[in-house]
Amino acid sequence: MDEPIVVGIDIGTTKICTLVARVEGERNLRILGVGIEPSQGIRKGTIVDLAAASQSIARSVEKAQRTSGLEITSALVSLAGANVSSVNSRGVVGITGGVIDEDDVARALEAAQAVAIPHNREIIHVIQRGFIVDGQDGVRSPIGMHGYRLEVEAHIITAAASTVENLRQCVQAAGVEVTQFVLNPLASAEVVLSETERQMGVVVCDIGGGTTDMAIYIDGDIWHTMVLAVGGNHITSDIAHGLRLSIPQAEEIKKTYGHAIELEISDEETFSVRAFGEDLPVQVSRKELAHIIEARVAEIFELVLQEIKRSGYDGLLPAGMVLTGGSSLLPAMRNLASQVMGLPVRLARPENLVGLTDQLNSPAYSTSVGLLYWALLMSETMPVHSRRSSRSGAGGTSVDLEKLKEFLKRLLP
Incomplete structure (x- = not known):
């Protein structure tokens, strides 16, 4: 039990994911606790209802505590929102x-x-x-x-200081201190980028429910970051308006029948839905659904491309784009991204995980797992302790100078 324990809370627009992991060896993590809870009171990455958001966070933390048998007192917390x-x-x-x-x-x-x-x-x-x-x-x-x-x-x-303070308040209301806020695309990049991609020049694009987060890496360092206030929820909303459905119905249809490129769907494919005002289910062409999705997804990638050009680094990305986040799971998303961006694109997810990893091998959890890798750099200062143990700290070891240098290199202050 001498290995440090690290904790990350990924607060997204659609889900809150609390992960507890034990550091084994140099950079190996064993996932001990997972708490996944639907988000409430959060819109486009920012808090819109303090009470509802803190309850969701508390439930997520409680699940992670229950599965790990550890008490969570502090954690790294993800940050997104158009105010960044x-x-x-x-x-x-x-x-x-x-x-x-x-x-x-x-x-x-x-x-x-x-x-x-x-x-x-x-x-x-x-x-x-x-x-x-x-x-x-x-x-x-x-x-x-x-x-x-x-x-x-x-x-x-x-x-925005107010946004950060509201988020801190929500996490504290759930009984957890915020050790450090970490920007979403930086956390995701820890998990999905290879060292070669960082050196060559790459953009990591994390498409979540409410936001699209991007970071440009060149020569191994971060050169540009941006959060766009569009995401998978906008696709769902377009489907709901276009097919006259409720939002939960539209989300279900997007996951079951969704496709990002209209031309790849045959005219014969249909599915039945019960739209507003209809007594009986009606048949809808899957091509029509793909038409709605493609328009919005192409717009998201055009906004990303616009942002890359505005940064001035568009000619410095031979490694192209690494796509991750829950919305990147839509079929043909990668192909459409490559068409719009004119760059090589690959889809990435957390890999080489051990422990309670059944749900985590998905692009939707790149930020959540990435937070743990950030926490690795700070593991000596993480005051998380086990209920079964009388120790007050997670890692009683002295601070390793090399780790400290690496930590200073990655994030200051």
Whole structure:
């Protein structure tokens, strides 16, 4: 029981997923507890009803506690919503001793944070992209190098302070402290991207129920992040309007008969539905359903493409796009993405999991599992303890310097 325990709570528009895992070996996780609960009080990734949202979170946490036999006191929490934005910044400091140490790196990152951020926004991540020592760029780790001037290029992610505070309040109402907020696409990227893709240049696109989250990685670092307020719920809503159905009916039909490319469906295929105002079920062409879905999905990918072009990195993505999230499960989604984006596209899901993983091998849980990998970097500070044990902390080990460096590299503050 000496291995650290890590906890992540993925708060999405359609579901809340709490995962508890034990760290085994270097980077292996054994899933001990899973708590999946439908979301309430959350729309497009933001809280619209505090009481309903905190009840959903509490139920999810309780399920995870019950299956793992562990008490959850703190966790990493996912963050999405259209209020998230990012900016690239540069910090410059002089080196007094001639040799660069951790303090100099920390000062440079602090200098990079001195950008004009409105008072109603909160910094979520400051991620270093690279260092420049005395004009020499492309330095990955400057500690121990000789120099007189250190520059750092940082990617700063901010969110509306009120949104972050509401989310924190909901989680605290469920009896859990927030250790750190992690942006959805960054969590997903931990699970779905290979090291080669990160180096070459890739965009990870996580299409959930209420939002589409994207992050661009080049040279192994994060260069751009964005959250778009469209997702799978918009497809469901279009089906409900187009076929005059209730939202639950439309969601069921989307999952059972949905297809993202109209031309791939034959004219003969039909299914029966009971629309509003009809006494008996009516036959609907599956081609008509695909027509409704294709229009919306193409629009989502056009918005993603527009955002990539706006970032200016559209010519730097030879590894293309990695598609994940619950809505990416729609048949032909990958093909349509490739057509619209003009990039190679692959569908990704969490892999190599051990423990209670029956439901988790799906693109819908990439963010949830990714949170645990982020938590790995912080495992020494996770105060989660077992009811069966009298210890007050999860990991009594001293902080590993290499892990600390890796952690500082990934997320500051």
